[in-house]
Amino acid sequence: MSSPEWRNLERILKKVGYGSVFDLPIEHGMPRLDRELRYRKSEMLNPCNSKRTGPKEGDGLRDARFVNLIRICEMQGDVVITMLEVQDGLPHRIETEGSIRLL
Numbered sequence: 456m457s458s459p460e461w462r463n464l465e466r467i468l469k470k471v472g473y474g475s476v477f478d479l480p481i482e483h484g485m486p487r488l489d490r491e492l493r494y495r496k497s498e499m500l501n502p503c504n505s506k507r508t509g510p511k512e513g514d515g516l517r518d519a520r521f522v523n524l525i526r527i528c529e530m531q532g533d534v535v536i537t538m539l540e541v542q543d544g545l546p547h548r549i550e551t552e553g554s555i556r557l558l
Contacts, residue, residue: 457516460485461525465515469544473497479536481551484529520545527551 464486467476474496480487515521524546528534534553539546 458485460488461516461521463488465521467492467494468539468541468546469515471496471541472544474541476539476541477537479539481528481531481534481536484532486528515545518545520547524549 464479467488471494474494477493477495479492516525524539527549528536531551531553534551536549537552538550540548
């Protein structure tokens with residue numbers, strides 16, 4: 456579960472912080488990060504007064520949201536995550552796109 460691909464995706468999501476990543480290809484249940492990813496970032500203009508600073512370094516892949524993302528990608532195999540919403544540097548919601556062939 457802590458392969459280099461997932462660690463690199465964790466770093467990307469931390470850079471996005473709040474927003475969305477688009478058109479992330481998944482092959483054999485693993486993210487393909489060999490090209491640039493498009494993202495949309497949201498910034499809080501009036502942040503709340505909470506002291507929360509986001510996840511601690513290294514906690515991301517063990518977070519339940521990341522565990523669920525990895526599980527879903529492994530189950531779906533070859534798909535494209537058309538949109539991955541990010542909150543506080545962690546995956547929040549995904550939309551996937553794939554193809555189905557009836558035999």
